Amino acid sequence: MAGIVRRAVLGHMRAPVVQKSLSLHGSKKLLHNPIFFRSMSSHGDDHLTKQEVIDRVLSVIKDFPKVDPSKVTADVHFQKDLGLDSLDNVELVMALEEEFKLEIPDLEADKIDSCKVAIEYIYNHPMAG
């Protein structure tokens, strides 16, 4: 008796599956299947636009104390154009890591030695904050 009532009640109270229609305009993180769409997760949040990355990288380089801000453009080479030392290069890469909350492996960080390389690396990094 109780089982029949339970079944009838539950049959009326079934929660509907919401079929969201997701349009993929530029947002790479949403999958087609709505079951995998976790709306309140901040995992892999926003991907930066290229212009934002360029602006932030240039502002970090301009704020570096050993750099002359008027010489900084988007394709300077740190050691050749800005006259920095290799250790200054290391410090600059660390400053960029802190700005974008990245963790760059040591050997990759060694290869970043111009503005263009830095912008490319950060733009293509999936977790760039």
Place this chain on the structure above:
Amino acid sequence: MSATYLARKAALKQRVRLLYRRSLKDTLNWAVHRHLFYGDADDLRNKFEANKHVEDLETIDRMIAVGEATYNKWRHPDPYIVPWAPGGTKFCRNPVPPAGIEIVYDYGREDND
């Protein structure tokens, strides 16, 4: 300037850069507050700058080995690692569920419904 000499010198330069990078990060781990960190970072930089003009490769090699030993001695037991990186707190926390696994919405439905 033979090729082996240049190759050895380039390798030593890379070791110096990696040592500087790791010791700078370690300095930041130990001196969490920025005003303390800037002082310590300047001291570290001066230590590197003092030996900048050494020419002999053997001496450089020995100095780098001493530097790496000092770095290993002073490594922080609980370094700050960015959360999503290996060793961080968020690493592997919420992995993407494997494909094909889904929730079946049939709560309360019996087999002969």
